[in-house]
Amino acid sequence: MISKWQWLLTQLTRTLWLRASLFAVLAIVTALIAIPAQSLIHSPLPFEIGAEAVRGILNILASSMLAVTTFSLSVMVSAYAAASSSATPRATQLVRQDTTTQNVLATFIGSFLFSLVGIIALSTDIYGENGRLILFTVTIGVIILIVVTILRWIEHLSLLGRLSETTNRVEEALTEAMKQRIDYPCLGAKRLDKDNPPKKGKNAVYVKHIGYIEHIDLGGLNRCAESNETEICLYIEPGHFVHPGEAVAYYDGAQSDTIDETINKALTINDLRSFDQDPRFGFTVLAEIASRALSPAVNDPGTAIDILSRAVRVLSLWQEHKNLDDADESIAYPHVRMPEVKLDNLFDDIFLPISRDGASMLEIHIRLQKSLLALKQICPECFESCVDKHSELAYQRALLSLKLDADKQRLQVLRDTIKSS
Numbered sequence: 001m002i003s004k005w006q007w008l009l010t011q012l013t014r015t016l017w018l019r020a021s022l023f024a025v026l027a028i029v030t031a032l033i034a035i036p037a038q039s040l041i042h043s044p045l046p047f048e049i050g051a052e053a054v055r056g057i058l059n060i061l062a063s064s065m066l067a068v069t070t071f072s073l074s075v076m077v078s079a080y081a082a083a084s085s086s087a088t089p090r091a092t093q094l095v096r097q098d099t100t101t102q103n104v105l106a107t108f109i110g111s112f113l114f115s116l117v118g119i120i121a122l123s124t125d126i127y128g129e130n131g132r133l134i135l136f137t138v139t140i141g142v143i144i145l146i147v148v149t150i151l152r153w154i155e156h157l158s159l160l161g162r163l164s165e166t167t168n169r170v171e172e173a174l175t176e177a178m179k180q181r182i183d184y185p186c187l188g189a190k191r192l193d194k195d196n197p198p199k200k201g202k203n204a205v206y207v208k209h210i211g212y213i214e215h216i217d218l219g220g221l222n223r224c225a226e227s228n229e230t231e232i233c234l235y236i237e238p239g240h241f242v243h244p245g246e247a248v249a250y251y252d253g254a255q256s257d258t259i260d261e262t263i264n265k266a267l268t269i270n271d272l273r274s275f276d277q278d279p280r281f282g283f284t285v286l287a288e289i290a291s292r293a294l295s296p297a298v299n300d301p302g303t304a305i306d307i308l309s310r311a312v313r314v315l316s317l318w319q320e321h322k323n324l325d326d327a328d329e330s331i332a333y334p335h336v337r338m339p340e341v342k343l344d345n346l347f348d349d350i351f352l353p354i355s356r357d358g359a360s361m362l363e364i365h366i367r368l369q370k371s372l373l374a375l376k377q378i379c380p381e382c383f384e385s386c387v388d389k390h391s392e393l394a395y396q397r398a399l400l401s402l403k404l405d406a407d408k409q410r411l412q413v414l415r416d417t418i419k420s421s
Contacts, residue, residue: 004217004268007276014097016105023110030142031117034134035126054136055122061142062115069108072153076101079161087166088288094169094275101160104153111146163303167289171310173275174282178314181279182321185340188332189218191324192233192339203255204247205263212273213240217266218333224262225335228253232263234338239278242269279314279341283349286311294357294364301361304354308371311350318343319379347386355394359401362410368394369414376421391418 002010012018083095118135121127127135159165185191213236225232230253242248249263273281286307293303324330324340351368358364369391376387395415402408 003219004215004266007215007217007268016096016102019102020106020109023106024113027110027112027114028117030138031114031121031135034131034138035121037131037134054132054139055119057136057139057143058115058118058122061139061146062112062119065108065112065115065146068150069105069112072105072108075157075160076105082161083166086161086163086292087170088285088292090273090281090285090288091166091170093272094173095161095166098160098169100152100156104149104156107145107149111142114142163289167286167303167306167310170275170282170285170289171314174279174286174314175317177275177277177279177282178317180277181341182317184330185321185324186331186338187216187218187238187277188330189222189234189336189338190326190331190334192235192337194235194339203251203253203259205249205251205260206244206246207242207248207264207267207269208244209269210243211241211269211271213238213242213267214270214274215268215277216338217268218336218338220262220266221336222333224259224266225251228256228259230259230335232259232336234336236267237278237339237341238276239273239281242267280345280349283311283314283346287350287353290354291357294354294361301358301363304358304364305367307350308354308367312371312374315346315350315375315383316378318346319382321382343382344386344389347390351390351394355390355397359397362398362402362407365394365398365402365411366414369411369418373414373418373421376418380421387418391415 079101080092080095084092118139122132122135181187216234216236216238221232221234228251230251233250234248235250236242236248248267251259275282275285290304290307292298293300293307321343322328326334351372354364355368358368372387372391372394375383392415395411398411399408402411
């Protein structure tokens with residue numbers, strides 16, 4: 001629902017270097033603000049602060065902040081490695097976007113630059129008596145900010161890079177993407193039914209790059225289609241793998257290089273998938289975490305069981321999903337069509353890998369069947385067909401891997417309960 005430039009700006013604000021740069025600029029301005037401010041104060045202040053006293057405090061700040069920043073960077077890198085090894089490498093992009101870590105590092109870098117600029121300015125005798133007192137007051141404020149930041153950082157370090165925290169971040173990103181695709185099934189465009197699509201126009205559009213669709217500028221496509229009196233039908237959505245050999249869109253009317261170029265510019269293609277607007281990627285990452293936990297090297301079925309619980313929590317949101325028709329009020333781009341997310345695909349992304357990798361574990365199959373039963377009980381009309389399908393698939397896998405007849409009978413009872421519910 002956002003334009004390409006808004007989306008790019010959002011991605012930019014999630015980067016560490018931008019936040020650190022802004023804090024650095026603010027720190028330099030703060031250190032130098034005492035120079036013009038001292039000229040505005042004509043009467044002497046109640047007491048004086050010597051240059052050496054302020055310089056000593058700033059020297060301590062500069063040396064300590066440099067060391068703390070270096071240490072914090074090493075902790076951050078270790079957290080990335082821990083998230084990659086304990087969860088999945090696909091989850092590290094969420095850890096990199098952690099605002100608390102970015103704010104802490106930016107504060108430390110800013111404090112170091114503030115101290116450095118203050119020391120340089122004091123050495124050139126730019127500050128008068130009032131200027132030194134203003135600088136001293138600001139320095140006390142910076143020290144208080146550093147203390148608060150360090151206390152917050154200590155608390156945050158207890159969670160950073162931990163498996164549970166990483167899984168929480170994946171679930172939060174997945175929930176946001178899921179809610180967006182429920183409120184706007186086609187991101188504001190009209191629905192394109194791939195099984196029964198409108199007659200394809202003679203004009204097919206191909207991309208020039210290979211990768212994953214990360215963002216689609218539907219607003220730009222709608223303006224282009226409206227001005228050319230046509231309708232653009234996208235056969236892709238965020239997360240779709242595209243290449244020059246497959247058409248990504250069709251439109252009717254006369255062939256136009258302008259329309260072809262506009263469609264290509266509207267598609268942001270990257271080497272990696274993004275959690276934004278792509279709930280299937282979120283479910284895939286959750287399944288990867290569960291599969292890693294079920295590997296013989298890790299042998300952690302508890303994590304896989306936790307993932308199944310999270311999957312039920314997110315999938316339960318689907319009961320708010322509505323069938324989109326062309327007259328729906330949520331359609332903001334009436335000249336563009338694109339496919340919507342299919343519930344069956346979401347079930348495949350999360351339940352198939354877990355039932356496969358945990359095929360020989362009874363506890364995994366029991367929780368999987370109970371998770372499917374819970375979804376069917378939450379909203380039978382929404383989940384019945386998908387639940388029945390995956391319950392039977394998981395049961396058949398269990399029969400091939402489990403050895404004891406008693407284990408198979410327990411699962412059969414759960415399978416029969418799902419069928420009869």
